[in-house]
Amino acid sequence: MNRVTYDYRLKFTKIDKMRFIGHLDLLTYFQRAIKRANIPIAFSMGFNPHQLMSFTVPLPLGMASYAEYLDIRLEEEMPADELKARLNAQMSDGVEITDIRPLRDREDTGAALVAAADYTVELDFKDDNFGEKLKKLEEEKEWNIEKLGKKKKLKLVDIRPMIYGLICENAERTTLHARLATGSNSNLKVDLLLKYIYDKLGLDFDYLKIKVTRTEMYLKQDGEFISLMK
């Protein structure tokens, strides 16, 4: 049976206290919000029906984000603005739907499309020469790290090709702006990148002292990064 359904993509923040909610709990959070908002969500068929929704990429617990994406499927069409307003009326401080749009015909889910994400990384120190040090590091063609492979064997991986951009800024603390490969094809975790840099520069690495914020997610089309909301 073919059902007529309507798909929407939501862009939302997950900041402040809501950083401390894990991914599975966030799923329950949205399921309940959708129920409270009385949104005509579509359910899966089968024995144990569940709401049809899909997150683009889980956000690690503790990380803040201004650009999380959630695709949801509705039984009835709704004006995007109304959907946004009704959901926002159900959010706790720290999660806010900032943008929403209907998906185009046959458009893939965010999870299938995502290719890169931007991060703002506030380091645990201030060093005016950090930019220079980073430049020097970038002279090395390969940034090899040891990673546990599928058969639990350590293997060397070059993370350099997964870094699409890395800019240093000196604000109150030294801050990095990074665009990193994200998604099922190629994925670079922020902590791995930071550990590499800290190790190379002989710095003590305590990831929990570093504040990481995701600021956007992209798909790649004709060699260009395009926001998942566009």
Add this chain to the structure above:
Amino acid sequence: MLDEILLRVEKPARYIGNEINMVKKGECEINFAFCFPDVYEVGMSHLGMQILYYFLNRREDTYCQRVFAPWVDMEDMMRAHDIPLYALETGAPIKDFDFVGFTLQYEMSYTNILNMLDLAGIPVYARDRGEDDPIVIGGGPCAYNPEPLADFFDIFYIGEGEVYYDEILDMYKEHKRNGGTRAEFLEKALSVPCLYIPKFYDVSYNEDGTLKSFEPNHPNAPRTIKKAIVKDLDKVFYPEKQIVPLIEVVHDRVTLEVFRGCIRGCRFCQAGYIYRPVREKNADTLIECSKSLVANSGHEEISLTSLSTSDYTQFVNLANGLLDLYTKDKINIALPSLRIDAFSLDLMERVQEVRKSSLTFAPEAGTQRLRNVINKGLTEEDILNGAALAFSGGWNRVKLYFMCGLPTETDEDLLGVVDLADKIVDKYHEIPKEDRPRPVSVVASMSCFVPKPFTPFQWSAQSSVTEFLRKTKLVKTSMTKKQVRYIYHEPELCSMEAVLARGDRRVCDAVYLAWKMGAKFDGWSEFFRYDLWLKALKDAGLTLEFYACRERSYDELLPWDHINIGVSKGFFIKEMERAKAGQVTQNCRTECAMCGAKAFGTGVCYE
């Protein structure tokens, strides 16, 4: 700093608040910290807290905020970084609040109370508190014997919170505006009939350690404190919403309180007496109530809560009403504490279309003789018939709850547990082989009997740890069927629970010493330290045997005799004698047993 700490502890969402339906307010004249002395997931599952939270917050002048016991990892962090215990709503330290209220649900959480006070920077002993410290108030079932906590609390509230909190807070507000002292407020509070203020009473002891006298030392202090109960549950405040946690908690669902009290009169059960008389809510009221709770929470399950849901007189109407309303929205109806019969099985079949979870029976004792002693109405026939019905309906898992160490118990009664479990297995095998695709599983769970105040068994001796071990071993070694799994509890923990349940004021020192030595989360078996508690008792000059294993005489002055629950001591004596004679007492609806609760002028006594 707090943010970084939260990243270093397990489940940081326990400590952030910010849940759905959390109350946000500006500055209020009265700040009330509602403390649950256990971890977040346990406390958030507690209905009483949800009710009182919204009840107190419905007052414009009052801000009630929640506090839970931080888990040990968080406690370490808080102590290391000098972060005082704070309330979840605003993060404000609770030391700055007007009231710090603890709900006393379980004896083994007492050390957590001390720990929380200490973490908050509030002196643990009431006598050490000054004008800048909050009033520490306790309520809930364990407040009915407040003595083992008497030194740590300024006030105990005996009974149901909805009745007198408005009066107390109004009085406090006026007192605060006039700039009164703590001592003055406590004196004024003597005018509220359900408040027990320990410092206005003096205790003396006989040479054998029993109580000699318990006397008020203030002219306005009442000789007995009468519990407060809600007369009309249909009219009393009930919240339209619940706090919806951001992480999974023990019970994550809409809770409907169907009635308070219990008509049954099981002689070991404290809840069956302290909440008398039974007062019901109307099915229509409950259905209306459910609508807003479901709409405001987004929960996927509604649970009916009471001590024995099958005894609800409007059960059929309520169950049908809820099913009609919610089946299409895929909202599950949970029915705990149901008696298993044809009707309830049919209902269970309807509420949980797919899953056939296990069925629970609570015979509590292995033989009919002992079940009569404890006044558990359930017969072997009831159980076997219920099981047979369930098996033919496709169920194949049964859970049985028993207690060991009940008054008058013999080895024969213990072996009856094995016998009953075996008979249930046999019952399953009576159905034709082709109709039972899965093997049967019976779990027999045995806990240790803890005599509680305000029960006919309040005078009874508890088995010693050695006896408990012998008894559980006897049952274990007598189990032969492989389909029966036997689970038993730690007697050491139950033994300490018995001390705290029936302790007098001297037990306060043992609680303090145990806490000082590091006792906390005693209800969690991985944290419970029996050796440490024994040492604490010894250092306080007390023995476990005196409080737990000693049979008391009817004329002994009991530490809780100054609390009046409406059920008379004479009734308990009569019930204890009937127990010894193996005589069953009818439930409240069949025949009034003249317990005394009729004096409240409401409920089942007037049906």
